Amino acid sequence: MSDKPIKVLLVDNHPLVLDGLKAILETFEHIDVVGVAGLALTGLEIARATRPQVALMDINMPHVNGIEALELFREQVPETRVLMLSMHDSREYISTSVMHGASGYVLKDVSTEEIVEAIETVAAGGTYFSSGVSDVLLERRASEAAQPLTAREYSVLLLIAAGQSNKQVAEALSISAATVETHRKKIKKKLGVSSTAGLTRYAIENGLV
Template sequence: MNEVKPIKVVLIDNHPLVLDGLRAVLETFPHIEVVGTAGLALTGLEVAIKTNPAVVLIDINMPKLSGIEAIELFKAKLPDCRIVMLSMHDSREYISASVLHGASGYILKDVSTDEIVTAIETVAAGRTYFSSGVSDVLLERRPNEPANPLTTREHDVLTLLASGKSNREIAQSLSLSEATVETHRKNIKKKLGISTTAGLIRYAIDSGFSAADN
């Protein structure tokens, strides 16, 4: 029986208490291995290059180099590494900028330990994750929002996609086949002129889709 390898994680935060507390909590989970910590983004990059983690959790508001600015450096040096932003801010601008730069997740610092672990597991599996408070922001419609060119079903698919759902989960939620969901995704990309999933999520964030707007 093959032993499951733990998910290697690097933590980056310029607040020592937050860093130490998060590390102590995560180390109680046997399937997560904190392989390094850092108080600065560039120091964290050096640690990550040495340890090759599956996931990096990084605070947005960092001195010298912000977490958002650091994303592209991490993606350039460690293309397979998944980046999750840690933040006190649930602003649409921060979330949108993080996705645009290549982050796979965005979680608020006041979420439960279990949700942080879920975020790590989810992005390590190749998907995206937004914490509950962030999802609320994603699904808020801005006032005087212009109409979008998508059908109601495409709207539903994109809304769930922007909330971090996989094709399988979207299919289950909407009682569709995975093949149908994939067809909707292709049609959405074609209509919007967007070629990547990150681009679709950015569009959904900027457009303020709401699951109730059907």
């Protein structure tokens, strides 16, 4: 872990949640809360000014909700990874968040330790889904999942779903980036998806990540 603290932005339209989260996170020396906002667009302004590594963001907010804000964050502050913090554990919310670029999804009733672990994981480039979220995603039986991919294609899919670039996948599997791109195209065609977000959603919904 870097010696520099993880810069975190909190976006939630419930003042009690914001105040509580800020107070808790500020007790951790390796976390620096650079701003709080009650509206998504206000959070975006703060993010542009402070460039946090992680933004914890609620979904249900007035004007612009958290899912809509995901695309704005991705366009305007791509270095900021967004971790959704929500009381909703529906598969629709979770999958839609991932499709729009969320790096994780944590339920509001988890422990402080789990929120900190999620922040650390996302800041390090990983994805994080709290235990309650994982349970929801795994409700779909494995037998329902189509199995059209080869073993190598599954390996590529898992790495892509984890947020790895073609170059990183190539290095992990000791193949060329061009070969990875070929696999990526074949996987998209087999699964009937057109984007990386679609691949990630497939992996999550079928319990592969």
